[in-house]
Amino acid sequence: MSQGDVQKALETFGQLDQKISHFKELLSLANWDLHTGAPKKGRSLRSKAIGTLSSEVFQLSLSTEMGKCLDTLSDPDIQAQLDEVVRAKVRLYKRHYNKSKQIPPEEYQAYVVLTSQAQDVWIEAKTKKDFSIFRETLKKIVDFNKKFIDYYGYKDHPYDALLDEYEPGLTVQTLDQLFGDLRTKTIDLLERIQSSGNHPRxxxxxxxxxxxxxxxxxxxxxxxxxxxxxxxxxxxxxxxxxxxxxxxxxxxxxxxxxxxxxxxxxxxxxxxxxxxxxxxxxxxxxxxxxxxxxxxxxxxxxxxxxxxxxxxxxxxxxxxxxxxxxxxxxxxxxxxxxxxxxxxxxxEPSLIRVEADELTYNLHIMIRYEIEKELMAGELEVDDLPAVWNQKMEEYLGITPPDDAQGVLQDVHWSFGGFGYFPSYSLGNLYAAQILHTIxxxxxxxxxxxxxxxxxxxxxxxxxxxxxxxKLYTPNELIKKVTGEELNAKYLIDYFEEKYSKVYQL
Amino acid sequence: MSQGDVQKALETFGQLDQKISHFKELLSLANWDLHTGAPKKGRSLRSKAIGTLSSEVFQLSLSTEMGKCLDTLSDPDIQAQLDEVVRAKVRLYKRHYNKSKQIPPEEYQAYVVLTSQAQDVWIEAKTKKDFSIFRETLKKIVDFNKKFIDYYGYKDHPYDALLDEYEPGLTVQTLDQLFGDLRTKTIDLLERIQSSGNHPRxxxxxxxxxxxxxxxxxxxxxxxxxxxxxxxxxxxxxxxxxxxxxxxxxxxxxxxxxxxxxxxxxxxxxxxxxxxxxxxxxxxxxxxxxxxxxxxxxxxxxxxxxxxxxxxxxxxxxxxxxxxxxxxxxxxxxxxxxxxxxxxxxxEPSLIRVEADELTYNLHIMIRYEIEKELMAGELEVDDLPAVWNQKMEEYLGITPPDDAQGVLQDVHWSFGGFGYFPSYSLGNLYAAQILHTIxxxxxxxxxxxxxxxxxxxxxxxxxxxxxxxKLYTPNELIKKVTGEELNAKYLIDYFEEKYSKVYQL
Structure with missing residues (x-):
């Protein structure tokens, strides 16, 4: 490949990157507006405009032009000449390109339509406290995700393919380890807190x-x-x-x-x-x-x-x-x-994740994690979700939801197909404690x-x-760079121990 | 041409129209945000994102694809088959396409850069009350507009080519007539008002x-x-x-x-x-x-x-x-x-257009109209603007600006190249009075x-x-449809006579 070709690829890649980034900025603005002050009657029309620009971004990131740039700039000889910044950009676009190209466009389109309608179905089900209203839609979303997993491919566990979407490189193996350690300690602390007899005002x-x-x-x-x-x-x-x-x-x-x-x-x-x-x-x-x-x-x-x-x-x-x-x-x-x-x-153990305290919050996440993992591995069916949900709530938190609205239907995530998203919340806590230790x-x-x-x-x-x-470094690179070690649960556990000893005089 | 070709052109044209319209909607939102609550430090970056999407809109409206659709759908035989709505859309896009295609892209680009920088120059000149700071920039903007006039072409008067941008079909001949009638009556009324001795509180x-x-x-x-x-x-x-x-x-x-x-x-x-x-x-x-x-x-x-x-x-x-x-x-x-x-x-005759009362407002517009008309015809030079401005202010309104900030530098329009824009304000008054008569x-x-x-x-x-x-009808079609006649100054004159007789007991 000539230096001229590389130069040209760099230039085109830079232009595409800027265009995509600028379009995304305007999309973020439109979404902010939708959720803050946009007048009621203009919202559904605004959503169409947002949809049009979103597809443009999607098409640009999967365009033939982008494909050619990524090909050229991924060549090992060329990579060696690139600086860290360009390499990171290539990595990010390539990741998205490779994953998205696996999915046949018509399937992706059907999925977009399905998930854009699913939110209303979920709202209706939640309002009526009736999981069965959402069930068939959710089955379709789960089936799509299973197909995507096959397209993406995975090494050890099917769910890894989805986790990677939100936390590049994250696997079931890592999460099982992290959540295993954390769960034991959380439940132990929770028992000590509950038997301490102390009640904050x-x-x-x-x-x-x-x-x-x-x-x-x-x-x-x-x-x-x-x-x-x-x-x-x-x-x-x-x-x-x-x-x-x-x-x-x-x-x-x-x-x-x-x-x-x-x-x-x-x-x-x-x-x-x-x-x-x-x-x-x-x-x-x-x-x-x-x-x-x-x-x-x-x-x-x-x-x-x-x-x-x-x-x-x-x-x-x-x-x-x-x-x-x-x-x-x-x-x-x-x-x-x-x-x-x-x-x-x-x-205080409670039913709703978003209202949970800092300690029991992670138990809510573990419940969702286990359910998603089993769903994607085919070890659990959508039909069984309400029962499994309630059973896990009882097991982890000692309470059973009185209805599906306060149980399996409480979160919006599944309606937009966000399988693999929930663990990020607990990862946030784990990373934060590890960073706190370093700081x-x-x-x-x-x-x-x-x-x-x-x-x-x-x-x-x-x-x-x-x-x-x-986004210069992957999350894994970053946490090692900052704290000197891989993510582990020790620091969050220590932090909880220190905090609750003080709060509850344990 | 086969019906299949027409069908395909209609489809592509519809898609382009929707895409452009959706993009424009998001641009309008971003501009609204810039002028209302956007945080100070993000504005210049936001402007770049706006620039990127604006060029995309410009390119789409001048794309080969658009050109082909317009060609197909402008064919007289095809036009006869189209409904009024599609015909109007074709007219509007074609108008823009034909005009913009006249200008060599590199000249247009240079003009965009010039006018985007000119606003700051104008602000500086206005702040320092010194026309000479803005003079050379304004000369360049005027020269560009003269070239554009040559590219666009015109029948009677060079300025017609620019008027048409803001008010399709409007000409110097029409405006001279309208403003001539209006000016005489306005000055007559103004004298009667000033000598009435009545002073509202x-x-x-x-x-x-x-x-x-x-x-x-x-x-x-x-x-x-x-x-x-x-x-x-x-x-x-x-x-x-x-x-x-x-x-x-x-x-x-x-x-x-x-x-x-x-x-x-x-x-x-x-x-x-x-x-x-x-x-x-x-x-x-x-x-x-x-x-x-x-x-x-x-x-x-x-x-x-x-x-x-x-x-x-x-x-x-x-x-x-x-x-x-x-x-x-x-x-x-x-x-x-x-x-x-x-x-x-x-x-009350005053220096600043935007603060002028309803009657004298049109005199401010006439001054700008005459200056622009003469500039574009080469009958007036940019160097002479301050003197001519002040002289016309004295002639029309009986007052002379104490400095250029309150004179020739007061309006932003020329800094963005908006020659031909000012007359719309008075046209608004004329249309409004004619509509009032009908209603x-x-x-x-x-x-x-x-x-x-x-x-x-x-x-x-x-x-x-x-x-x-x-935008289904042209302004001229619309005013005839609504009021049954062409735009004329009679109704505004009658309206002023009626109003000021009451207000000033003339």
Whole structure:
């Protein structure tokens, strides 16, 4: 191959990358708008416009032109000449190209149609608390995923092919190990907590909290944590999210509940963690595929780190409690910072994943993980899901859902075909604890800093070690680079032990 | 040509049209966002993404595929088989295709770069009140436009080629006639007004008006005028605008000045007029080029109609004045509805077009029209603009700008190359008055309806006669269809005579 050919491939590849990235930026904006302030009557039409641009992106990433560039730039001799940045871009596009090319276009199209309609079916089923309404649709989605697994191929376990979508390189073997260790310790801790007889004062959260004041408090906390409000904004949506349009425009949403102030404040801190990641990506990656988080799990580690390791620490509230009382003088008159710090760390088995506490949360994930794994291996049928779900809830958490809406139908994920997605949430916790361990070694006064409100050095550490790289490294490369070892459950287990010993005086 | 070929061309044409329309919808959304709430640091990057999708739209509309479709569907035999809707679409795309194809791509590219940089140069010149800073840039823009005129071709006057961009079919001959009649009457009226010795109580506007209350009043008025808030929203921007993303999502912006309530309320009513047009387009045109206003002038007629013919009428304030007093009880304690109705119709020659009253506004437009016409005919040089501007201001309005910022540099239009744009504003007034004449014949109790707050029948009339058609008819076809005659200045002249006789007791 001549140098001219390589040069030309690099140029075309760069142009395609930029076009795709720019289109994706506009798609993210349109989706943000749909979930924040878009007027009701324009939404279904807007979705069509979004669909048109999405297919354009899909077609560009699978175009003949892209295929040729990837061919040229994947040649081992050429690879050796490329810098790390271009190699990473080629890896990412190639991964998507190779996987997507396996699926016959007409099957993919049928799947897109199916999953776009499935959400309404799921909503109806959930509203009517009747799994049977969703059952046949879910079967079709599962069947499609099984076919995709065959197209993609896998080494050890069929489910590996789907896990890889969300966390490149992740396997059942790894997860079984991680979740095995974590489960034993979680259940042990849960028993000790439940028999400790200690009950944090959670009733303090259930008072009337003016929504304007909640918003003002969120906007007070965000910049202190290092979120740049000139490169973002805070809005309201039904489900909080963060979306990075570019590094100068990373938006957060939260939701305000008048009778529980936790929802807004921890939602805001959580999304702030996601947002700091995207605000911190190397500006040179702007307008390329590298501009974003490297995986769902690493992304979630940044939000969980800020929400839980920082935001639920006693030190955090030692710093912020006087401010909180300033915003809500009546509600916390007779509450001490210790009461408050314990109350935000209450552990209590519950039915709904998104409302679960930090400790039992992972049990909810394990239930979903096991179900998905068995479904994809053909060891479990869709018909049996409600019974299996309830049985596992009883086994892991000691409670049985009174109906499917609070059980197997609670999450949206399966309706859009997101099999393999759930484990990322727990991976986030695991990564976060491992990163916490490293940062505390580098910065022994970490929690003193939190207590003094010195959040900027912490953000800088994260930016320096994680955020700036965007998607340059795979999650596995990154966690090794940052912490010096592979992901393991030890650090999360230690963290839980330390936290709950304090909270519940175990 | 076989029926199969025609069928295929229709299909491809439909797909291209939908794709372009969907892309434009997302571009409009991104531009709305840029001008409302986009965070500062993300804006320049967002502009690049907007640039990428804009070129895609441009390329699609000039693609070989589009050219072939237009060729096929323009064939007279085929045209005869097409329905009115498809014929209109072909006309619109063909117009753009033929014009744009005249310009060599590298020249167009250079022009895009020039005009994208020119705005900053203009801002600097305006800030420093120094025309010479902008002069050389403006010369280049004028030269480009002269070349474009040669590429486009014209019959009678070079400027016709540019007028046609904003108002298809409009010529210097027509405008000279319209503006000639209007100018004589305006100057006559202005003299009578100035010598009448009557002075409406304009000081009532210069009090402190709480911005939250101004916003609440805008949101109170909008739905009464027929604006559907479930198919739109009201935001704030530096310069008010309306943008139709689709018929279910037509957004308005306004701006609030604490020391003058007119800016917000009349800005809101004006943009509401634009928005009613786009909310009222036939939903079957959704996702096609027909979905929007047929020309700048007709669009402006809808905003001016609502702002001036309706919103500045005594009847309008007879209906709304008690409400206004409810929102601002202190400010209007000793003001009568007659005082208020006269004050919102004050005539006073002034320097700045966007702040001009309804009568003198057209004189500002005529000055720009004459200058542009002479520039494009080579009868005037850019170097002479400041002097000519000031001389015409003195001649038409009896005042001379103290500096270029308040003179020749006041408008943004020339910096983006918008030669031919200004006349649309006055055309809007002319169309609006002619439409008012027709509606009052159809609906003799028109102003009684306004006085009783019955705005919905008025909106329905406009929807039925104008809005629903979108771009189906050319502006000329439309005005004849609605009013039975060609556009002429008589109705605006009559309207002014009627209004100012009342306001100034002439």
């Amino acid at each position: 959670t009733e303090i959260f259930h008072q009337r909290f003016d929504i304007k004041q909640q918003e003002a408090f969120s906007l007070f906390v965000l910049p202190k944590l290092g979120y740049d409000l000139e490169a973002g904004r805070l809005d309201v949506s039904a489900h909080p999210f963060a979306t990075g349009l570019n590094t100068g425009d990373v938006r957060i949403t939260t939701r305000y509940m008048e009778n529980d102030m936790r929802s807004a404040i921890f939602g805001t801190i959580h999304e702030c963690g996601h947002a700091l990641y995207e605000q911190g990506v190397n500006p040179e990656f702007e307008g390329t595929i590298l501009c974003g988080g490297t995986s769902m799990g690493i992304h979630e580690s940044q939000s969980r780190f800020l929400e839980n390791m920082v935001g639920r620490s006693f030190e955090f509230w030692t710093y912020f409690f006087d401010d909180l009382k300033r915003f809500f003088p009546e509600q916390f008159q007779d509450v001490s910072v210790e009461d408050f710090g314990r109350a935000v760390n209450t552990v 505390r070694q580098d910065m022994p006064d970490f929690y003193e800093k939190v207590q003094n409100g010195e959040f900027l050095p912490i953000r800088e550490w994260l930016r320096e070690n994680i955020h700036q790289y965007g | 304009t000081e009532i506007f210069h009090q402190r008006f709480d911005i939250k209350q101004q916003e609440a009043f805008s949101l109170f008025v909008l739905p009464k005028l027929g604006y559907d808030l479930e198919a739109g929203r009201l935001d704030v921007s530096a310069h008010p605008f309306a943008t139709g993303l689709n018929t279910g999502d037509v957004r308005i912006t306004t701006r609030y000045m604490e020391n003058d309530m007119r800016s917000a309320i009349f800005g809101t009513i004006h943009e509401c007029g634009h928005a009613l047009y786009e909310q009222g387009v036939n939903p079957e045109f959704e996702g096609t080029i027909l979905c929007g206003g047929t020309s700048m002038g007709i669009h402006e007629s809808q905003s001016r109609f609502l702002e001036n013919m309706v919103g500045r009428s005594f009847e309008f304030w007879t209906y709304f004045f008690d409400d206004l007093k409810r929102f601002f009880p202190e400010q209007f304690q000793d003001v009568s509805v007659e005082d208020f109705g006269r004050a919102v119709n004050t005539v 009052r014949q159809d609906m003799p109790d028109f102003y009684e309806k306004v006085q009783n707050g019955e705005f919905l029948p008025i909106r329905e009339w406009l929807r039925e006669n104008i809005h629903q058609y979108g």
